Amino acid sequence: MPLIHECVVTTLSPEGRPHIAPLGLIEERGYWIAAPFRPSSTLQYLTQNPKLTASFVDDARIFAGLVTGRRNWPLTDIEGWPAPRLSAALAHAELVVARVEEHEARPRFFCRVRRIESHRAFLGMNRARAAVLEAAILATRLDMLSLEKIESELAYLQIAIDKTAGEAEREAWDMVMEKIAGYKDRAKIPATR
Ligand SMILES: Cc1cc2nc3c(=O)[nH]c(=O)nc-3n(C[C@H](O)[C@H](O)[C@H](O)COP(=O)(O)O)c2cc1C
Structure with a gap:
């Protein structure tokens, strides 16, 4: 690939x-x-x-x-x-x-x-940023994924957020989680977060 x-x-x-x-x-x-x-x-x-x-x-x-x-x-x-x-x-x-x-x-x-x-310095990789990126991609494909897949991916990504996020990454994560929670609500599925 x-x-x-x-x-x-x-x-x-x-x-x-x-x-x-x-x-x-x-x-x-x-x-x-x-x-x-x-x-x-x-x-x-x-x-x-x-x-x-x-x-x-x-x-x-x-x-x-x-x-x-x-x-x-x-x-x-x-x-x-x-x-x-x-x-x-x-x-x-x-x-x-x-x-x-x-x-x-x-x-x-x-x-x-x-x-x-x-234009500016790149100051290194960060797991939480990568986790937000994954969650953002997930958020554009919700209707193509099962709820189990969404839940298990998010549970794994949450680990990187908890361990390595700064304020900006936490804010970004919350934005994506809010969108996913809204999707679940519309699908009449209780949000687990
Ligand atoms: C990190 C990331 C990568 C993406 N890569 C693609 C891609 O390669 N092709 C694609 O169609 N959509 C991709 N998407 C989803 C698009 O951004 C999304 O479909 C967007 O609405 C584009 O539509 P628009 O041009 O009408 O604004 C990606 C989303 C994220 C968060």
Whole structure:
């Protein structure tokens, strides 16, 4: 399996409005591949404008926010490049779509990296941030998973939160847990947290 870079992707609407969404970019044989599911704005916008910016962040609240409806994360323009980056990005990459592999569920946009720029120091891996990332992905796939699977994954991830989270990671975790609890409530299943 190739390496996947979990990042926040900026695409542009036909009016030039930036759209941000968390996405995993697959690094494979010199390409970085964006594979957005149908239907999604990211897919639509990439089809219309073949340029994207990947922002690499260490603030778990951004991933948690984006999967729970908070989209107003500050953006910073990039000189000579149309799609802005997250202001919080430790680094960003500018990507140009070179070719598209069509698929009925999940087309693949094969991109070339035009430029990578660093902005702030990366201060090391953290288990709680990784746990929030996993929970955020889980939160976008709730209707595809059994309740048992959701519960067991969250119970395991909670260990990393309890042992290694700072304030920001705890806040991010709570945001995702609130969304999952709401899903359970709607499904008339008592929340166990
Ligand atoms: C860390 C992370 C990685 C994700 N990677 C993908 C991906 O590779 N493809 C995808 O379709 N959705 C992915 N998602 C879910 C999308 O962000 C989500 O479907 C989002 O709503 C995109 O839709 P939009 O472009 O309409 O905003 C990911 C979510 C998270 C939290």
